[in-house]
Amino acid sequence: MKLTVNDTEHEVDVDPAMPLLWVLRDELGITGPKYGCGIAQCGACTVHIDGQAVRSCQVAIGDLVGDVTTIEGLGTPDLRHAVQEAWIEGQVAQCGYCQSGQIMQAASLLETNPAPTDDDIDRAMSGNLCRCGTYPRIRAAIHSAAAKLQEG
Amino acid sequence: MGKLKTFTRRAFLVGSATIAGGVAFGTYLVKRDPDNPLAVSLAEGEATFNPWVLIDAERITLIAPHGDSGQGVLSTQAALIAEEMDLGWGDFEVSFGVPSGAYWNRALAADGVPFMPTDESFAANTARSAMNSVAKVVGIQGTGGSSSMPDSYVKLREAGAMARETLKLAASQRSGVPVAELGTQAGAVVLPDGTSIPYTDLAAEASTLEPVEGTALRDLSSWTLLGAPMERLDIVAKSTGTQDYGIDLVVDGMVHASVCLNPAKGAPLIGYDAEDALAMPGVQKVVEVTGGVAVIASNTWYAIQGAMAVDCQWGEADYPAEQADHWAALEAAFTEDALDQEWRNDGDVEAALDAGDVIEAEYRMPYVAHQPLEPLNAIVRVTDAQVEVWTGHQLPRFLQQVVAGVTGHDTDDVIFHNQFMGGSFGHRLEFEHLKQAAEIANQMRGTPVKLTYSREEDFSQDFTRHIAMGRGRASVSGGQVTGIDLGVASPSVVASQMSRMGLSVPGPDSQIVAGAWNNPYSLPNYRMRGYRAEGLAPTSSWRAVGANNGGFAFDCLLDEAIHAAGADPLAERIRLMEHDVSRKVLEAVGEMSSWGGELPANRARGIAFVESFGVPVAEVVEVEQTDAGIAIRDVWVACDVGRVLDPVNFENLVQGGVIFGLGHAINCEITYAGGRAEQSNYHAHEGMRMYQTPAIHVRGLENGEHVRGIGEPPTPCAPPALANAIFALTGQRLREMPFNKFIDFV
Ligand code: FES
Ligand code: FES
Numbered sequence: 001m002k003l004t005v006n007d008t009e010h011e012v013d014v015d016p017a018m019p020l021l022w023v024l025r026d027e028l029g030i031t032g033p034k035y036g037c038g039i040a041q042c043g044a045c046t047v048h049i050d051g052q053a054v055r056s057c058q059v060a061i062g063d064l065v066g067d068v069t070t071i072e073g074l075g076t077p078d079l080r081h082a083v084q085e086a087w088i089e090g091q092v093a094q095c096g097y098c099q100s101g102q103i104m105q106a107a108s109l110l111e112t113n114p115a116p117t118d119d120d121i122d123r124a125m126s127g128n129l130c131r132c133g134t135y136p137r138i139r140a141a142i143h144s145a146a147a148k149l150q151e152g
Numbered sequence: 153m154g155k156l157k158t159f160t161r162r163a164f165l166v167g168s169a170t171i172a173g174g175v176a177f178g179t180y181l182v183k184r185d186p187d188n189p190l191a192v193s194l195a196e197g198e199a200t201f202n203p204w205v206l207i208d209a210e211r212i213t214l215i216a217p218h219g220d221s222g223q224g225v226l227s228t229q230a231a232l233i234a235e236e237m238d239l240g241w242g243d244f245e246v247s248f249g250v251p252s253g254a255y256w257n258r259a260l261a262a263d264g265v266p267f268m269p270t271d272e273s274f275a276a277n278t279a280r281s282a283m284n285s286v287a288k289v290v291g292i293q294g295t296g297g298s299s300s301m302p303d304s305y306v307k308l309r310e311a312g313a314m315a316r317e318t319l320k321l322a323a324s325q326r327s328g329v330p331v332a333e334l335g336t337q338a339g340a341v342v343l344p345d346g347t348s349i350p351y352t353d354l355a356a357e358a359s360t361l362e363p364v365e366g367t368a369l370r371d372l373s374s375w376t377l378l379g380a381p382m383e384r385l386d387i388v389a390k391s392t393g394t395q396d397y398g399i400d401l402v403v404d405g406m407v408h409a410s411v412c413l414n415p416a417k418g419a420p421l422i423g424y425d426a427e428d429a430l431a432m433p434g435v436q437k438v439v440e441v442t443g444g445v446a447v448i449a450s451n452t453w454y455a456i457q458g459a460m461a462v463d464c465q466w467g468e469a470d471y472p473a474e475q476a477d478h479w480a481a482l483e484a485a486f487t488e489d490a491l492d493q494e495w496r497n498d499g500d501v502e503a504a505l506d507a508g509d510v511i512e513a514e515y516r517m518p519y520v521a522h523q524p525l526e527p528l529n530a531i532v533r534v535t536d537a538q539v540e541v542w543t544g545h546q547l548p549r550f551l552q553q554v555v556a557g558v559t560g561h562d563t564d565d566v567i568f569h570n571q572f573m574g575g576s577f578g579h580r581l582e583f584e585h586l587k588q589a590a591e592i593a594n595q596m597r598g599t600p601v602k603l604t605y606s607r608e609e610d611f612s613q614d615f616t617r618h619i620a621m622g623r624g625r626a627s628v629s630g631g632q633v634t635g636i637d638l639g640v641a642s643p644s645v646v647a648s649q650m651s652r653m654g655l656s657v658p659g660p661d662s663q664i665v666a667g668a669w670n671n672p673y674s675l676p677n678y679r680m681r682g683y684r685a686e687g688l689a690p691t692s693s694w695r696a697v698g699a700n701n702g703g704f705a706f707d708c709l710l711d712e713a714i715h716a717a718g719a720d721p722l723a724e725r726i727r728l729m730e731h732d733v734s735r736k737v738l739e740a741v742g743e744m745s746s747w748g749g750e751l752p753a754n755r756a757r758g759i760a761f762v763e764s765f766g767v768p769v770a771e772v773v774e775v776e777q778t779d780a781g782i783a784i785r786d787v788w789v790a791c792d793v794g795r796v797l798d799p800v801n802f803e804n805l806v807q808g809g810v811i812f813g814l815g816h817a818i819n820c821e822i823t824y825a826g827g828r829a830e831q832s833n834y835h836a837h838e839g840m841r842m843y844q845t846p847a848i849h850v851r852g853l854e855n856g857e858h859v860r861g862i863g864e865p866p867t868p869c870a871p872p873a874l875a876n877a878i879f880a881l882t883g884q885r886l887r888e889m890p891f892n893k894f895i896d897f898v
Contacts, residue, residue, distance in 0.1 A: 014434075015433045015454070018451070021453075022452055026452050026453070031399075031400035032394070033393075034397075034399075034574070035452070036525045036527075037607045038456075038606065038607055039607075039833055041833060041835050041838070044525055071393030072393050072394075074393075075392060076394075077388050077389070080392065084391045084392055087391040088387050091387055091800045091801065091804060092391070093386070093390035094805070094808055095573060095575040096386065096389075096390030097524070097525045097526045097574030098525050099390055103393075121842070122843040123843070125842045126841045128842075129525065129838065129839070131524050131577070131839060132808045133812050133840065133845075135840070135845040136845065136847065136848055137807070139842070
């Protein structure tokens with residue numbers, strides 16, 4: 001099976017039922033997407049497929065259609081996406097384990113809604129669990145990323 | 153440590169660690185400090201002055217022995233050293249270090265003594281220092297009980313000062329300029345003519361000197377790092393998906409494993425049929441571990457699928473199979489026989505109850521799971537010569553002993569590489585997953601094995617927070633609260649946890665009553681008893697431990713009494729609080745929230761005060777009745793940790809602690825049916841999500857005499873403040889968690 005992740009094409013030979021998450025993590029060594037629950041309850045595994053935020057634990061590799069972007073493809077420590085920049089400025093992370101998923105979810109929210117209200121944010125982000133409770137900072141960072149993106 | 157003796161220079165450096173420890177701990181009971189682990193592997197030209205600083209020609213490495221499960225202590229520990237050394241922020245590497253007795257946790261030990269944290273009496277301090285000696289001998293290098301900062305605050309700054317002064321001495325000898333005329337800046341010694349010599353350049357010379365001890369620590373007013381917001385050293389990695397956790401690591405030649413364990417925690421495996429599992433793709437083999445089986449595969453998902461397909465026959469739990477019997481055991485525990493300790497008996501509570509109006513109430517605090525977002529995992533490689541372990545853990549020294557116990561190696565031959573933890577909340581104080589990983593790897597010597605729990609297995613095996621019940625009476629008279637008589641019954645979490653480490657703890661368990669016996673109120677009549685229920689499910693420390701139970705029962709009962717007396721909830725708490733630092737916390741939260749002011753329609757507030765780990769915390773919660781249910785709108789928190797070392801991280805941790813407390817209080821419990829936990833994943837035990845999260849306003853006061861950690865104390869105060877707010881809004885008293893069993897939240 002072939003798949004494109006962060007603009008690079010890969011070929012894997014696995015059970016087609018294997019979730020994309022595990023193909024990324026264990027077959028391709030792309031570990032930004034995290035395993036939290038495996039049942040679409042936590043959002044730690046969130047990636048983009050053709051720009052849409054998707055729970056990679058729920059996509060069987062055999063059913064994958066579209067190009068995959070993981071947090072590694074969104075930005076890098078040296079070349080950061082505006083959302084990552086806002087996350088760093090707002091010192092959002094505690095343990096940080098949920099944050100790849102939070103950032104991917106937030107980036108996709110801002111794609112479709114460049115100036116979200118608190119309610120919009122709550123609606124878009126409530127599928128992403130943060131056991132450390134960084135929600136107030138996530139909210140603030142999304143607002144500040146929105147402002148940054150609007151300034152261009 | 154034998155090899156040290158052949159190198160005079162190295163042996164000498166070990167001596168310098170002794171000086172560092174001696175200054176920091178000053179107890180004569182145990183004079184010899186543990187050897188400096190950094191000295192063991194020093195190369196020519198490398199210098200170590202104490203167990204926390206290592207410098208060579210290329211780099212400066214600071215050792216942060218307290219594991220980081222998200223509290224940011226890696227950064228704060230580094231900042232304590234860097235502040236005294238004048239290091240540019242980030243111009244150094246930080247390592248978790250190796251497990252060593254040199255990093256024993258003084259503060260964790262001090263919390264084990266049965267004296268109130270606010271008790272500064274001679275007896276209390278003597279007991280603390282005796283515990284310190286015990287910790288030193290057994291080498292507790294632990295992270296827990298919000299102890300990282302109390303443990304580090306003085307000792308790491310002293311380590312930095314010693315390194316700085318020794319480097320200055322080296323520069324003085326090289327340049328001929330007297331030490332008094334030398335300065336330090338950005339990782340270098342600066343001469344009067346402006347020339348600067350980098351520390352790395354001085355390392356080789358400094359390593360031949362006797363480390364300079366006894367330098368006074370810098371005055372807080374001259375701090376440049378501490379006390380101001382710092383960019384956490386891990387923040388970029390954690391915002392770009394580049395932070396590795398234990399679960400992300402790859403070791404060459406590694407296989408993947410997952411387990412299927414008896415859901416009746418601790419009970420045996422009777423038999424199993426692995427035929428179906430072995431026929432599945434990617435599955436390589438199935439091996440037995442204590443209490444279950446492990447499936448080895450070429451990928452984590454194959455291993456998890458395989459583990460679910462093994463058909464196992466299980467032995468029965470040694471605790472009650474059904475939840476109702478757990479509650480019944482607590483109900484039956486309020487007896488003379490089960491009395492663990494009478495912790496307080498101030499004044500004459502019976503006389504107060506006779507004289508006043510009496511209210512009576514019973515409170516129920518359920519089992520709750522830890523469930524940090526990174527599931528339990530570990531990589532272990534066993535060879536005949538040694539064992540290597542990669543995982544994030546809060547008790548590195550015990551980890552070595554536990555693993556050595558499984559594989560038969562010497563403890564010193566267990567090499568531990570500590571990792572960043574994707575949360576813990578007490579979960580990574582446990583060892584069962586490490587025993588299993590070691591058992592598997594021991595059956596496959598030479599092959600590294602990565603064990604990853606599925607979330608379902610993690611829920612099933614979680615040693616939860618201990619269940620508890622509070623029964624109390626309070627007397628009111630003349631518009632005031634005059635007495636409280638409270639008992640709390642629960643299993644001993646300390647005994648349960650220690651038993652899995654092969655230790656038994658004599659004496660009463662202060663965690664049965666924490667949050668209640670140690671509250672600093674000066675109630676004229678106060679009796680507080682702890683009762684120990686035996687034979688219940690195994691439990692473990694859960695963020696703030698016993699204070700979650702005792703604090704809920706005590707504060708809710710006090711609130712009921714205050715309302716019965718017709719007094720104001722804040723004013724009466726302040727009236728009853730003679731302890732100065734705690735009273736100021738109450739006053740601050742009143743001021744922050746403008747307590748007593750007009751509120752919008754459909755809104756009401758509650759207040760609570762709970763002390764844990766020496767940190768007094770007061771919280772005000774504001775709730776609103778909406779068409780969709782009760783919404784938690786705002787929380788104001790005031791607490792006193794003596795000194796706030798990083799205001800931004802502090803605020804983050806306080807907010808997180810409040811959310812943890814509220815989320816579990818409204819949404820979470822673990823219940824047993826057929827001996828197994830009924831909740832198997834986050835859908836049934838989710839804590840708080842963003843849509844339920846209030847705005848949280850934080851103030852850190854600095855009146856306390858000791859520096860305290862903030863990872864846990866905000867948590868226990870949140871549930872009673874919420875329950876008291878809901879009473880103020882609806883007139884309904886919530887005496888049992890989780891609250892969503894009784895009312896609807898948005
Ligand atoms: S791991 Fe995919 S949603 Fe939790
Ligand atoms: S930062 Fe730890 S789970 Fe979100």
